[in-house]
Amino acid sequence: MKLLTLGGAAVEGVTYRREKPLLLLAYLCLEGPQPRRRLASLFWPDAANPMNSLAQNLIRLRALPGAVLEQGGRVEALIPSDAQAFRDHCLAARPADALALYHGAFLDGLNITLNPDLEEWLLDTRETLAREARAAHLTQAEHHHAHGEHPQAHAHATHAYHVPGAPPCDPEDLLRLWQILGHTDHPLTLTLRRDASELALTLPAPAPTLPATPLIGRAAELAALAALPPGQIAWISSPPGLGKTALLDHLAGHGWRVLPARSGPPLATLQPLSAHPLSSAADALNLLRDTRLKLALDDWEDMDDATRTVLTLAARQHPGATLAITARQPPALPTPHHLPLHALTEHDLQAHPGAHAATGGHPTLLAAHLNGTPPEQTLDAHLTLLGPDHRHLLIALAAQEPPNLAATRAALNLTPDTLAATLHTLTREGLTTPDGQVLTTTARQLLNAHPLTTTLTHLHLARHHPRETAWPHWLAARHYWEPHDLPACAAAAHWHADQQMKSGHPARAARTLESAPQTDAVNLLRGWAELRTGNATAAQRTVDDTHPTPTHRPRPWQILAAACALKLGHLNILRELLDTLDHTGAPPEARTVHLRGMLALREARDAEARTLFRQAGLRFRSEGLPGDAVIAESLVAMLNVRQGQPVHAAFRDVLHASRPFPRERVHVLTNYVYSLTATHAPDTDVNAAYEETVTLAEQTNDLEGGAAAWNTWGVHAHLARDYEQAAHRYRRALHLVEGTGNLRLHGLIQSNLSELTDDHAQLAATLDLLSSAGHDTLSQTIQNNILR
Known part of the structure; x- marks a missing residue:
């Protein structure tokens, strides 16, 4: 029995058509064991009894014996699913097996109404799986294209473009499709051109077919060899793949005799120079006495021993011929003419836009790039030649930004000497810098070519990176955490999320913490992140789930x-x-002092509130929280305006101090525009300030800040008797505050709108609600304003 979700919702071999239980089962299969309370709140948030609704649906799943396991407060799926199998194949780099399972979009055709959170999960999962299917099709297309199997390549390219459930192609995917189809008359090329035009993406022009090892950028080396006098030896060295053989092939067309190394009988490498068998070193040296002979010998390390002996004698005797010898190592013979080959520079490749970024100037990768072969396949083959240490190191360095060499050495279990030697080779080849920075986008594409190796590399890196840089690696290896990893993983996630909070991105922090091991510290910071995003209901739920007994909360x-x-x-x-x-x-x-200040402000104890906010601002700064400090300082400024201080003088410093903190600045601006409205400032100043406030609130996704600003702007229009504009702004504010759980702000906006529309019943209900929640002062203030 297997759950089938790709292309619909069904259970293999069983007739079962209840869609909500199948959706629940699919969620458990992909997300793993879940707390019952989380499932109930996600699937039935509006039900009178969400836990009962969950129980009823779990009962319905009993028609599928062994599909789920209920154990205490958690529920786990035991049935395999095609979606999870598809993901496993993708992770293990089995694209053909993965595509055999992808029969359509995830849970396509589901006909039940979903709440927003559940619908977002469904759509995100559908898009993620579809993107993975597209990546698998592209991998297959590039594989067939590299082997000249064009019908298969074109078929996979077409499927990649039209994957069910996938969003429009990213620019990177369009370029990959163009590499396969751009030089053909395939019908999809017109669509690719149109998509590229809409994205303002420049597709590369068709390039001429080049030799397998094109000679580009070796003008200085060719000039040095051309100027080499008779009787001299030039030593050309570089690691494998940097173009030594290509350089000699070019010499073959310019009067040079080129001989590849042979490791057979004595003098096998030099034998092609003679019509008769060479019997001694003297015979070989006689051949090298011809001053007209320009002889290039490829690969010193693979030559027969007798030839190396003859060349050593020639270096001492200078018999007459001009010699060029390639080798992987620095000179083994005495010569003043050493030509080390390095990666090509951007200047060398200026006639080939994008080539240097893709290949780092590595000649082997460049040849593949210019010929349309996926460069990562060529790099893969080249790394096989260099050895496993080079492959593992390059993958590890490509997985980091920036690289940490100490953590890398520990993660790969390399000795210092091995790390230094391996990194030196990669640097000489133009693949990295001496400090480990990866120079080619091809090396990063290698990560996708070896997903399992990459994931395990991330895991080893996470275990050895310092806490401040470990979280991206923990996240990339999340399916491979072991129990002993969880404390370090949670600490890294907490640090990372804390930095996101301090930089003004609480929504990102909340997403980080959702993926982390759920320790007490992680949940606490997650609650603050949810609160900062305006989702106070979710923050309260986190409090209740983590510490359900209020009297025992830390x-x-x-x-x-x-x-x-x-x-x-x-x-x-x-x-x-x-x-x-x-x-x-x-x-x-x-925070405690600030909360006391807010309570005093709500209860119209302005003098006490101002003192508390001043203290809170100082404490926030001493605790390294300048963003929170500017909010407290803006409240002091607002209360100073109430005491008669001019608005611009009161807010000048705090407006300047809030600029580095966009989300906190929304609160500062809200207090500022409130003060402008309260002091009847000129409309030009007021409207410009409101425009900045609501724009910044929208940019930072601050629903509460935006709602407060629109409401106060509505009050400004209301007082100016522009009732149509006031109603529009109040309704914008109501739309933003819905779902945030902010009862006070919702009641304040609703009372303003009810007053404007003379809806006395709604106004009375709103005032009763505010009073029942403890907002007696606000309720009385609203009534007093109406009676004026």
Whole structure:
């Protein structure tokens, strides 16, 4: 029995058509064991009893014996699924096996109504699987193209473009398709041109067919060899693949005799110079006395021993012929003419746009690039020649940005000498810099060619990287964590998310923490991230799920719960929590002081609020949280305006200080425009400030900040008797605040709109709701304003 999700929803060998249980089963198959409470809130958030709805659907799944396992508070899928098998094949680089399972878009044709969170998961999963199918088709297309199997290559290219469930092709995928189809009359080329035009993407012009080893950028070496006098030896050295043989092939057309190394009988390499068998070194030296002879010998290391002996004698005697010898190592013979070959420079490749970025100037990769062969396949073959240490090191370096050589050495279990020698070779070939920076995009494409090796490399790197740089590697290897990895993994995720929070990206921090091992510290920071994104309901759920008993919550969780109560508009709960925090006897933190200030502000105790906000600002700065500090300082400025200070003077410093913190600046600007409206500033100043506020709120996805700004802007229009504009702004504010859980802000906006539209019943209901949540002061203020 297998769950089939690609192209529809069914169970192999069984007639079962209940779509919601099948969706639940698919979620468990792909996401792994889940807490019952999370499943209930995700699948039935609007149900009267979500846990009961979950139980009913799990009962329906009993018609599929052994499909799920219910154990305590968790539910796990035991049935295999085609989607998971598809992913396993993709991860193990088995594109043909993966594509054999992809019969259509994930859960295509599902006919049930989904809530937004569940619909987002479904669409994201569908797109992710479709992208993986596209990547598999592209891999197959490039493989067949490289082997001259054009019908198969074109078929896979067509399938890659039209993968069911996939979004439009990325620019990178368009270029890969163009490499396969661009020089043909395939019908899809017209579509590729149109898509590229819409993306302002320049498709490469058709390139002429070049030799397998094109000679580009070796003008200096050719000039040096042309000027070499008779009787002299030039030594040409480089690691494999940097064009030594290509250079000699070019010499063959310019009067040079080129002999490849032979490892057979004595003097086998030099034998082609004589019509008779060479019996001694003297015979060979006599052949080299001809001053007209220009002889190039390829590959010193693979020559027979007798030939190397003769060439050593020739270096001492200078018999007459001009000699050029290629080798992988520096000179083994005394010569002033040493020509080390390096990777080609951007200047060398200026006639081939994009070639240097793709190949790093490596001649072997360049030949593949110019001939249309996928360069990563050529690099793969070249690394096989160099050896496993070179492949592993290049993959490890390509997986890091920037590379950490100490962590890399430990991850690959290399000795310092081995690391230095291997990195030196990669650097000489133009694939890396001496400090490990990868120079070619081809090396990064190698990561996709070896997904399992890449994933395991990320895992080893994560275990040896410092906490500050380890999280991207933990995330890339998330399916391979072992129990002993979890503490270090959680610490790295926490540090990474904390930096995202401090840089003004709480939504990114929340996503990071969702993927991390769920330790207490991770969940605490996740709650703050959810709160910062405006999702106070989710933050409160995190508090309740992690520490369900309020009386036993650690102090940091009590502070988070208090912040949630403030955002959700439950002032009665906020008072109780702050009283509890006061009784602990611990010194107050910046957040606690700020929350006390907010409570005082809500209760119209302005003088006390101003003092508390000043203290909070100082504490935030001492704790290294300047973004939080500017919010507190903007509230001080707003209260100073209430005391008669001019708006621009009050806000000048804090407006300047908030510029590095876009999300926090929304709050600062909201307080600023509120103060402008309250002091009846000129419309030109007010409207410009509001425009900046709502624009920045939209850019930072700050729903609460945007709602507060639109509401205050609506008040400005309301007072100016522009009722149509006021109603429009109030409704924009209501649309933004819905779903944030901010009861106070929602009630404030609704009361403004109800007053504008003379909806007395709605206004009364809103005031009752605010009063029941502890907002008596706000409710009374609204009533007093209406009675004026």
